Each structure stands twice: as C-alpha cells, then as structure tokens.
Amino acid sequence: MYALLLTVALLGGYVLLWLLGFLGCALHRRRRPVPPGSDFLVVLGAALDGCEPAPVLAARLDVALERYAAEEAAGYRPLVLVTGGKGPHEECTEAAAMARYLIARGVPEERIRREEQAVNTVENLRLSAALMAAERPGYRCTVVTSGFHTVRSALAARAAGAPARVLGADGLLAYGPYQLLREAVGTALALPRTTGAALLLLAGTGVVLGLA
Structure with a gap:
C-alpha cells in the first residue's frame, strides 16, 4: 500500500x-513580441460552422488580418497561408473557408496560399513548411493560432523545420x-x-x- x-x-x-x-x-x-518581417503568415485551421469559420477560427483570422496590415505598413509583402483539411462533419475544407473570409475582408486572392490536406497541428506545420520552402527558399514565417495552442504549435513548427514565430490570437483562458x-x-x-x-x-x- x-x-x-x-x-x-x-x-x-x-x-x-x-x-x-x-x-x-x-x-x-x-x-x-513578434516583430514584422515574415514572408508568410500561416493561419492554423480550426472548426467550422457549416462552411464559415466558428468563433475560434474567426479570432485567428482577425488577428491574421491585423498582422497582414502591420506587415504591409512596415514595408513587407507577406503571403497568407491558410492550412486545414475537411473534417468529417464539415461542408468544405477549413482552408477554403479561411480564404473566403480573408478575401471578403480585403486580402487579394493572389496573396493567399491554401493547404487543404492537414487534419491536425503536426500536419498543418509539416505540409505548410514544404509549401513555403518550395515557393520561397529561406523563408521566415509567423504562425497565427489561439493563445492556448501556441506551445504545441511551436513544437510542431520546430519538428517540421519551419523557422516560425508563433502569435496567439487571444488570451490563454479565452475559451x-x-x-x-x-x-x-x-x-x-x-x-x-x-x-x-x-x-x-x-x-x-x-x-x-x-x-x-
């Protein structure tokens, strides 16, 4: 005993x-602090409401929009990479829903890249890293996710070999x-x-x- x-x-x-x-x-x-100077802003997928971003994902996208504007104001021209496949109860891929959300709010479609296969954080970062390295060798990126998700996202980015800084969209206890x-x-x-x-x-x- x-x-x-x-x-x-x-x-x-x-x-x-x-x-x-x-x-x-x-x-x-x-x-x-996450200073500007990124080649890519990587927005990690989350649940959808039908084919629209649910609140957690909308918060990430809103912060990505703010970051996109800040990068441009600082003289940079980042691409926005949205990553997320289609869940079993979702009507479209998370990446497609995110791209529509961003385009509707002023991000030019040609500045958006989609990764539509990932089903978890590890795949988000691994598949995104491959896309970024192919388009811009030696790239730098900022990963946008929820505040509670930053630690695991940073670990996944490191494992994928992505030179990433991670930005939390909200507080740790927001949800x-x-x-x-x-x-x-x-x-x-x-x-x-x-x-x-x-x-x-x-x-x-x-x-x-x-x-x-």
Whole structure:
C-alpha cells in the first residue's frame, strides 16, 4: 500500500509540475513580441460552422488580418497561408473557408496560399513548411493560432523545420480552463518519448522506494 501511495504521489507531482511548466511556457509566448518581417503568415485551421469559420477560427483570422496590415505598413509583402483539411462533419475544407473570409475582408486572392490536406497541428506545420520552402527558399514565417495552442504549435513548427514565430490570437483562458487543460494534455501526448520515460521512471522509483 505504501508503494502504491508513493507512486501515486510522485506521478501526481509530475503532472502538477508539467501543468505549471506548460502554463509558464504559454504565458512566456503570450508576452513575447513578434516583430514584422515574415514572408508568410500561416493561419492554423480550426472548426467550422457549416462552411464559415466558428468563433475560434474567426479570432485567428482577425488577428491574421491585423498582422497582414502591420506587415504591409512596415514595408513587407507577406503571403497568407491558410492550412486545414475537411473534417468529417464539415461542408468544405477549413482552408477554403479561411480564404473566403480573408478575401471578403480585403486580402487579394493572389496573396493567399491554401493547404487543404492537414487534419491536425503536426500536419498543418509539416505540409505548410514544404509549401513555403518550395515557393520561397529561406523563408521566415509567423504562425497565427489561439493563445492556448501556441506551445504545441511551436513544437510542431520546430519538428517540421519551419523557422516560425508563433502569435496567439487571444488570451490563454479565452475559451475557458478546460480548453487550456486539454491543450496541456495534448502537448504532453505530442512528446510521447519524454512523457513516457518520465512516467515510467517515477513509477519505478515509487515502487522501489515503497518496497525498500
């Protein structure tokens, strides 16, 4: 019984530290300035309402529009890359819906690039990185996503080899604490080797110390 309680305590402590670390990273990225100078603004897809952006995606697109205007005001001419495929209950691809939203608000169609195959964050960044490298070798990009999603997006961009800065469209708790907690779990699952090794080590340590 003592071994079990010790193991549970160690694992619980690890989970708490992970959550605090995730929150710290997310807050750091929220406060970190993202200067202009991007070749691409990459807008990550999210759920649609029919064939229109739902609130989470609309918030990302609105910030992308602001960023697009700021880049142009600073003398840059970025392309906007919208990335997202068609979900099982969606009427069109997320990228198509995003492109229409941007065009309706003044972004020229020729300045928009679409990636319409990705079904998750890893694919968003991997497929987008390939498109950007093919069109503008040596590119720089800014990834626009939700505030709660910046940490996992940065990890995915790094894994894809994309030289990206990540911009959060809203606050970490804009969609409630559940979404932030869900994202922390998703980020842990995105690092299976690290997370698995840590959990196995702590579980083993708890058993050994408990039986000693």
